[in-house]
Amino acid sequence: MERGVNNGQSLWHSQSPKTPTTMLDRALSSRRPHSDADLSDSGESGTDESKTKRPHIYLLASNFLSRIGHQWWPCLILALLFLLLLLLTSLAFHSSSFVCISRFDPAARIGFFGLDGLESDFGALGVPWCRSKHGKEVEWTSKDLLKGLEEFVPIYETRPIKNNMHGMGFDHSFGLWFMARWLKPELMIESGAFKGHSTWVMRQAMPDTPIISLTPRHPEKYLRKGPAYVDGNCTYFAGKDFVDFGSVDWKNVLRKHGITDLNRVVVFFDDHQNELKRIKQALKAGFRHLIFEDNYDTGTGDHYSLRQICDQSYIKGGGHSCFKDSDEARIRSKRKNFWEKAVDTEELCGPGETWWGVRGEMRDDFNHSNTLISYNQHFQNSRYVESILDVYWELPPVAGPSLTHQSRYDPARSTPPVVEDGRHRLFQRLGLGRLDKSVFNGYTQMVYLQISKAGS
């Protein structure tokens, strides 16, 4: 894909990795104390004018009372009633700030806490990214993502499967569409189709490109019960013809499809299998461009993921802290109160302080086949992956939690969103405000990998 796409120009270029401190810095700077100017505006500066005015107001009041004489009681009652009314109105206006904050309503929470960094401190709990061999990065920029979003929203609104519970939501549908369109493959392969939503997404990106779909249950079976998508230019290895990705005779299949350059093939995995296993199988077959839908964070998910493989492996003596009184434990338990999928130390750490994978387990096949691995194996796995990794790119969430009202994934462990919190007008302009909020809840760090043999 490096050549032959984008008019023969290289799709990739080297950049220094974005440092997570940018977000941290921003979160911290938003909490700096008021400037002198702020203070004088609010009447808290050194000169207290109210002191000089007080005798004057006092004189006016006593003059007024002496004029109304014994009739001042009804006036006082009226004034008290007026004050009470004012107080009640103000209470009603601000009630959401201190009466009914929903535990999982981030918008209300941000209003309540202010920008205290809860929503934007990626990196505070470690940076779980894999490092590419030569520091290569993708060519597309956040501007390209924004342009893509504008185009994709109306397409997404025409999707045949409106309720894709257990399948992809908006963020990953956008990511798959965007990458397929950018990479312009000659063949797209998907493993794990469910009702066919991801097949439909790939078709929107590449109207004429053949697709191969491997999935145990044929999507047409779902058509009997409700919406599903079956593609006319797709070879299905499904139902009685199902073959697992690792057992396909790829040489034969690719020859039948007239594919000679494996660099022009994109493989999309949404099959909940151990991603290390899938990478090894893909590399053996010669594929280079892989997208993994569920790139679960450490301590979560039903299969071993890229994130788990690369998390903190480079820290001498081990990464995350399992001590109950550690800073990490405190931050994690705080965040657990706000984000459904945030992981506290108790969930993170298994017996013997095994924090890697999911409590020391390398999971596979929808949590049906799990193996305990040692820290040393975790370390070796990360070394192996990084030795074959040309590019590692995580799709950012499309928009900040105060905009999407997503309440599941923890922003402390995800990259800054394409549309950052506070950019309400941009969110609306892109059409994102028209979508049901539930479609933003499925973000699990979709990742694009470009791989090549170690040492190359």
Ligand SMILES: C[S@@+](CC[C@H](N)C(=O)[O-])C[C@H]1O[C@@H](n2cnc3c(N)ncnc32)[C@H](O)[C@@H]1O
């Ligand atoms: C999360 S769903 C896929 C969702 C789909 N991509 C979408 O966008 O709606 C996972 C799918 O993987 C399928 N699956 C299970 N084992 C598999 C395997 N070994 N190879 C390929 N697919 C598998 C399941 O039957 C299921 O349809």
